[in-house]
Amino acid sequence: MTPEKFDVVILGGGNAGIGVTGPVRRAGLSVAMIEADLLGGTCPNRGCTPKKVLVAAGHALHEIHRASVHHISIGTPKLDWAALIDREKDMIKDIPANLARSMAKRNVEVIRGHATFAGPNLVRVGDRELEAKHIVIATGSRPRPLPIAGAELMITSDEMLSERELPGSVIFVGGGVISLEFGHVYARAGAEVTILEALPQLLPAMDADAVARLQAESEHIGIRIKTAVSVKRIERTNGQLRVVFTHDGNEHAAEADRVVNGAGRIANIDTLDLAAGNVEHANGRVMLDRHLRSTSNPLVYVAGDAVPTSPQLSPIATYEGDIVGRNIVEGPEYSPDYASMATSVYAEPPLAAVGLTEAAARNAGLAIDVHVNDMLGWFSAKTYAETVAWSKVIVDQSTDRILGAHFVGHAGQELINIFGLAMRFGITAGQIRENVYAYPTFSSDIKHMLGHG
Numbered sequence: 001m002t003p004e005k006f007d008v009v010i011l012g013g014g015n016a017g018i019g020v021t022g023p024v025r026r027a028g029l030s031v032a033m034i035e036a037d038l039l040g041g042t043c044p045n046r047g048c049t050p051k052k053v054l055v056a057a058g059h060a061l062h063e064i065h066r067a068s069v070h071h072i073s074i075g076t077p078k079l080d081w082a083a084l085i086d087r088e089k090d091m092i093k094d095i096p097a098n099l100a101r102s103m104a105k106r107n108v109e110v111i112r113g114h115a116t117f118a119g120p121n122l123v124r125v126g127d128r129e130l131e132a133k134h135i136v137i138a139t140g141s142r143p144r145p146l147p148i149a150g151a152e153l154m155i156t157s158d159e160m161l162s163e164r165e166l167p168g169s170v171i172f173v174g175g176g177v178i179s180l181e182f183g184h185v186y187a188r189a190g191a192e193v194t195i196l197e198a199l200p201q202l203l204p205a206m207d208a209d210a211v212a213r214l215q216a217e218s219e220h221i222g223i224r225i226k227t228a229v230s231v232k233r234i235e236r237t238n239g240q241l242r243v244v245f246t247h248d249g250n251e252h253a254a255e256a257d258r259v260v261n262g263a264g265r266i267a268n269i270d271t272l273d274l275a276a277g278n279v280e281h282a283n284g285r286v287m288l289d290r291h292l293r294s295t296s297n298p299l300v301y302v303a304g305d306a307v308p309t310s311p312q313l314s315p316i317a318t319y320e321g322d323i324v325g326r327n328i329v330e331g332p333e334y335s336p337d338y339a340s341m342a343t344s345v346y347a348e349p350p351l352a353a354v355g356l357t358e359a360a361a362r363n364a365g366l367a368i369d370v371h372v373n374d375m376l377g378w379f380s381a382k383t384y385a386e387t388v389a390w391s392k393v394i395v396d397q398s399t400d401r402i403l404g405a406h407f408v409g410h411a412g413q414e415l416i417n418i419f420g421l422a423m424r425f426g427i428t429a430g431q432i433r434e435n436v437y438a439y440p441t442f443s444s445d446i447k448h449m450l451g452h453g
């Protein structure tokens with residue numbers, strides 16, 4: 001078989017793969033993108049976008065719950081879960097076809113199928129072989145397999161976004177982002193929710209004080225949370241599932257209609273035949289240099305969730321794809337900088353964060369000012385009858401620059417981008433305070449969150 005020749009072959013058509021196509025197509029390189037499933041990958045088809053439709057419904061329920069504060073009386077709300085899932089599916093159904101059109105417009109050849117390496121510069125898909133000057137692994141991630149008996153009884157976020165029946169009860173194994181986001185929607189929709197986390201803290205990468213606020217609010221809406229547990233097995237019992245776990249040396253059990261794998265996600269690289277591509281890897285991680293390039297095969301780059309060391313977020317996947325694309329065009333010049341990447345956990349209310357946690361800043365020995373505000377008594381929080389309104393902003397004493405910001409509630413999922421912008425472009429705390437903000441807005445509270453200089 002004579003291989004077809006391309007300048008760039010991209011494995012995976014998600015945020016990362018699509019991010020690569022911009023710079024390489026602008027430079028006129030020929031590009032093939034191989035996609036085994038839906039074009040667009042996880043975020044628009046099975047992740048951020050459909051999940052946010054469910055989160056928005058949870059938000060509406062939360063608003064209705066608080067309506068009496070505004071002297072509005074409403075009967076008991078009823079969420080039609082099947083219709084909500086239909087709404088969610090309807091909203092995303094055209095995305096793959098729209099992306100196919102935009103890839104065609106960019107002159108990217110999209111090939112359907114599962115790609116594997118057939119050599120250091122050779123990729124196989126179906127009965128085709130593609131020879132490439134550069135190969136990009138942008139194959140995303142999948143739920144972390146858990147080495148516990150009965151693990152196959154667990155469902156994942158894919159099923160949660162598709163099942164048209166609201167379960168009566170759900171246990172999440174793992175207390176990460178997916179568990180909190182779906183847990184809040186389920187709980188507000190009336191399901192009994194339990195979260196079991198192995199570590200002492202939910203969301204271990206987040207600021208401990210912010211997580212404590214979110215945990216308190218989660219418990220307030222009825223979510224049962226147990227940390228520092230070790231799940232031993234999952235078994236069927238009387239039409240339900242039972243999760244057996246130990247906590248403080250004692251064995252416990254909890255039962256529910258569904259058990260969800262909420263233990264995070266790992267790079268999707270195990271079926272790529274990396275050995276054939278001379279791509280060095282260990283423990284599910286491709287070895288990369290600071291330019292996201294394979295340490296053993298300089299023709300190969302990795303971007304997105306398949307990168308083992310960066311946060312698994314869609315804007316980061318797109319950003320890394322763009323960096324890889326520019327490195328292919330200009331040579332390995334660019335390295336990612338994640339310091340000012342904002343993120344949110346879309347619970348209701350959300351936890352939003354950018355930069356260092358207080359613990360990380362202190363561990364690094366930095367001289368910092370930490371501005372913590374419980375804003376529940378502030379006019380804006382009272383106006384909207386917020387149930388949590390909390391912020392922590394960490395400022396470098398020597399430069400007055402923002403090192404980190406953390407919110408629970410108070411439109412933090414929007415305000416966090418102002419802090420990300422400030423961090424990225426070096427806007428100081430003093431300059432943020434000096435700005436004139438539209439009033440009354442949550443943003444106009446920012447200057448008060450930073451103290452008075």
Ligand SMILES: Cc1cc2nc3c(=O)[nH]c(=O)nc-3n(C[C@H](O)[C@H](O)[C@H](O)COP(=O)(O)OP(=O)(O)OC[C@H]3O[C@@H](n4cnc5c(N)ncnc54)[C@H](O)[C@@H]3O)c2cc1C
Pocket residue numbers: 011012013014015016017034035036037038039040041042043044046047048049051113114115116138139140141157178268271272303304305306312313314315317346
């Ligand atoms: C439930 C859920 C909610 C999320 N919510 C958010 C959110 O709110 N905000 C946020 O920023 N991020 C969110 N994420 C994370 C976000 O979806 C990912 O970070 C992002 O999609 C990663 O993009 P990617 O291109 O690296 O991988 P993907 O989007 O997963 O794309 C990889 C593609 O590669 C394909 N593929 C895999 N192997 C092969 C192969 N061998 N050959 C050919 N094709 C292959 C796959 O079919 C897939 O389409 C969420 C994720 C999940 C699961």
